[in-house]
Every structure is written in C-alpha cells, then in structure tokens.
Amino acid sequence: MDRTTQLIARPAECTVVYDPAAPPGSPHVRAPGGDARTTGRSVLRRGAEEVLERNWTGTSTVPSLGLYPHQWSWDSAFIAIGLRHVSPRRAQTELETLLAAQWGDGRVPHIVFNPSVPLDAYFPSPDFWRSSTAGRAAGAPRTVQTSGIVQPPVHALAAWLVHRADPELSRARGFLARVYPRLAAWHRYLLHRRDLGGGGLVSVVHPWEQGMDNAPAWDAPLARVTPAPARSFRRADLDHGAAEDRPTDLDYGRYVRLAAGYRDGGYADGGGEFAVEDPSFNALLIASEHALARIAHELGAQATARHARAERLTAALVDRLWDPERGLFLCRDVRGGTLVGERGVSGLVPLILPGLAREVVSAVVRTLRGPHFGLGTTTRLVPSYDLLGEAFDPHRYWRGPAWFNTGWLIERGLRLHGRPAEADALREAVLDTALTSDFAEYVDPYTGEGCGTTGFGWTAALTLDLLHQDSTTTTSTVFKGGDRG
Numbered sequence: 001m002d003r004t005t006q007l008i009a010r011p012a013e014c015t016v017v018y019d020p021a022a023p024p025g026s027p028h029v030r031a032p033g034g035d036a037r038t039t040g041r042s043v044l045r046r047g048a049e050e051v052l053e054r055n056w057t058g059t060s061t062v063p064s065l066g067l068y069p070h071q072w073s074w075d076s077a078f079i080a081i082g083l084r085h086v087s088p089r090r091a092q093t094e095l096e097t098l099l100a101a102q103w104g105d106g107r108v109p110h111i112v113f114n115p116s117v118p119l120d121a122y123f124p125s126p127d128f129w130r131s132s133t134a135g136r137a138a139g140a141p142r143t144v145q146t147s148g149i150v151q152p153p154v155h156a157l158a159a160w161l162v163h164r165a166d167p168e169l170s171r172a173r174g175f176l177a178r179v180y181p182r183l184a185a186w187h188r189y190l191l192h193r194r195d196l197g198g199g200g201l202v203s204v205v206h207p208w209e210q211g212m213d214n215a216p217a218w219d220a221p222l223a224r225v226t227p228a229p230a231r232s233f234r235r236a237d238l239d240h241g242a243a244e245d246r247p248t249d250l251d252y253g254r255y256v257r258l259a260a261g262y263r264d265g266g267y268a269d270g271g272g273e274f275a276v277e278d279p280s281f282n283a284l285l286i287a288s289e290h291a292l293a294r295i296a297h298e299l300g301a302q303a304t305a306r307h308a309r310a311e312r313l314t315a316a317l318v319d320r321l322w323d324p325e326r327g328l329f330l331c332r333d334v335r336g337g338t339l340v341g342e343r344g345v346s347g348l349v350p351l352i353l354p355g356l357a358r359e360v361v362s363a364v365v366r367t368l369r370g371p372h373f374g375l376g377t378t379t380r381l382v383p384s385y386d387l388l389g390e391a392f393d394p395h396r397y398w399r400g401p402a403w404f405n406t407g408w409l410i411e412r413g414l415r416l417h418g419r420p421a422e423a424d425a426l427r428e429a430v431l432d433t434a435l436t437s438d439f440a441e442y443v444d445p446y447t448g449e450g451c452g453t454t455g456f457g458w459t460a461a462l463t464l465d466l467l468h469q470d471s472t473t474t475t476s477t478v479f480k481g482g483d484r485g
C-alpha cells in the first residue's frame, strides 16, 4: 500500500453520504440547562427565521441587505441548508434560481445580480463583469447578469439535504430531476476546465472563488499580480463595513486586476497568473460529489462512478495537499509550483470527508485543539487563520475572525468522525455567538464580538440547521453510510 492509499484507507461503515440528522418539524435541540435555555433557543430560532425572511427577495436570499444585495453562490447553498427547516419549497427555489443563471460551459457564477439594485450598491457591479458580452463564448446567459468567476461547489450537498427535508414535495415538484443535470454539468466544468495543476484537483483563479477572500494563504501567489490603481475603482463595501474589518485597498487592486484580466480573456480557463489548489474548495467538491451520487441513485441512475470519483479526489487531496508535519492541509500555488506554508481554516475543512484515514483525522483534530487554532482552550470558535501566524488579526475578515459556515462544516466533521463532545461544544459556542452577535458575518475568535455586518444569511441559516440537530445524533445518522447506489 503506498502512502496516499494508507492515508485514505477507511473503515467500511464510513461510506459517506450526507443526510439531515432529523426530519423537519422534529424537536429542536434539548440542551441541558432547563427552561431558560429552551427560551433562549426559541428566541434564537425566531431571530434566525426573521433574518431569512428579511433577506428573502421572492426568488432567493441575499447574504446581507446592505453589504451584499445580490445572490451569492455558496451563500445560497448554505442558506438553503438552513431554509429547508423553515420552508423546503423556498429552499428549493433558492437553489433553482442560482442554477438558472448557470453558464453554457457549466460554471455556476459567484454572483447573480438583481437588476432592481442600483449599480453603485455593490462593487464590482454588472458593468464590470459584462457577462452577457465578455462571457458570450463561455455561454453566459443573456437574460440575467452575473459575475464570471465561481465559488465553492456546496450546491449538490445542499440540494440533497433540501430534498431529504421533504422528499414528497421534492418528488412532486421533480426537484432533483431538474437540478441534477445542472449540478452534473457544474462538476464537469470544474473537473475538466479547472484541473490547472494536472494532478486531478480543481484550481481557483481568483481569491473570491475560494470564498475566503483575503486569507493569508493568498498573499504569496497574489504578490505576483500588479494591482489596479486604487483610483480606478470605488469600493462600495466601505459604505457598510469598517475599513479595519475588510480587505485592504491593495488587496482590492489585485482582485480587480485579476478579475479584469479573466474577463478580457473571455473568461477562458488556463492562462491566468493566479491558480491555487485549495483544500476547502476541493473538499466541498468531494462532499458534493458524494451527494450527487445519492441524487443519481434516488433518480434511478448509476452512482458507483461518482462515489469512485469522490474517492479518487480524496486520494489526490491527501497526495497533493496534506502536510503531516503541520497536521493540516495546505494550499498549492500552481503557478509558483509550491505548497503555501500558512495554516488556515481551509486546511481543516477536509474533516467533513468520510474517506480520511484515522491518522489524518486525529492529526487534524489535534491541530484544531492545539495552539494554532486553540479550540476548547483559548478559543470557543474556530479562527479562520493561525492564532500564532504573523498575519493574524482577530477582526480582519478571513485573517483571523471565526466564521459560521466553517464552524458548521467543522462541527459536522467532528460528529462524522465520532467526536461528539467536541462537536457539542462547538455547536453550543456557534449558537450562543449567533445570538449575542445578532447573526454577525464573522466574529473575534476569542471574544465572540461581532465584525462585518449583522443579519447575515448563512449565519442565520446554519444556526437553524444546528438547532435541528439532536444532541444525541451519532455518526451513522449525521452522515449515513452503506447506501452506495
């Protein structure tokens, strides 16, 4: 057995598939602590539902009313995962609206613009991306304006969970039958057009694609990009968020240069100066590939090849990105030809994968609890970046603060791998902080103080999802195994 095979060897019962832990309408978490706790939880649930209601446009949910007034791709997937507990129908619509903006080449754009929102409400706006003209060769839709880059593929996982929340409604509406071809085309795009490193993994071509925009892991690969001059664009984000919580102007100059270059090349893949294989992006693709196998099986199609592909991708992830010394996964800078030595939460997210060897799981959990992330010792939530790293800043976006989507993913991973005590503690911390921070976008990982905006969509949605997980949930019900279709 070679090294990679050893690292992905796994017990037979761990054939993952992502299932909701409890059907809709089931009792909410019965947390220890009696009536006060129960009241607190129902205030939290109502608050979360209100955020989702306020941010709902009629066809999708905005991440935030002021800062992000359009539809974002991975936000919508996380939002659908929580929304299914309030309205499975709306959760289906959320995903269908996003997928309706899919490009002919299969990419699912990272933003779908709402035409009734003024152009200057968000930068970069539709007139920057020019999807329907610059993206014509790549098959951009004509009727809706979108960005031209992508975001992590959480959608098949979300679609499967949404289906499971109300299978009867889903079957009656033909939900899975309608979304399956689009999800399959989306994964095909990533696997065929984005294997820029040639090792089987997907590369992102812009930090916005990976979703953790200013993570220190991007600093080295971004340093090669000449920034666009600050006077050549106007940042609308600073109208809503404090400058010290947001990326810098220099970061933005580089984001703009990269995005404009991609656009000017007609959004063709292959030649750009930034290409990075990221552990979280690829782990989410693998999780979604497993979910797509379940969807195929439900629709009466063959699922074996998809499970096998997910396993091959897991092997490639370990082979190309696992760092046994640091005990987490790293980013690979494809253009520079090196692994990036920064420790970020992205390197812990593969914990959601069932196909990891016990040795890798134990090392990731040790890293999570050790001095670099401090979970259960110096922090209650998972920081986005190494507490001991030179670039650590507890308030600046993805350079230290804790985010709720990564907290949710790691909670799921801990539970999957049989760590209920750690998962329970993290869930409690996430729920408490969602309440005290008014559903903040992200929080100081030490104090839980809110940063960025409040009333944030996925914070509310994933709160609802965690509220629906019964505290006795076990590995076998969180990620149900055995059925390989």
Ligand code: 9WN
Residues within 6 Å of the ligand: 063, 068, 072, 074, 075, 110, 208, 211, 212, 213, 237
């Ligand atoms: C750029 C919407 C998005 C999230 C990203 C988060 C932030 C956008 C921005 O907001 O990025 O896509 O303008 O900063 O980093 O993860 O999807 O919530």
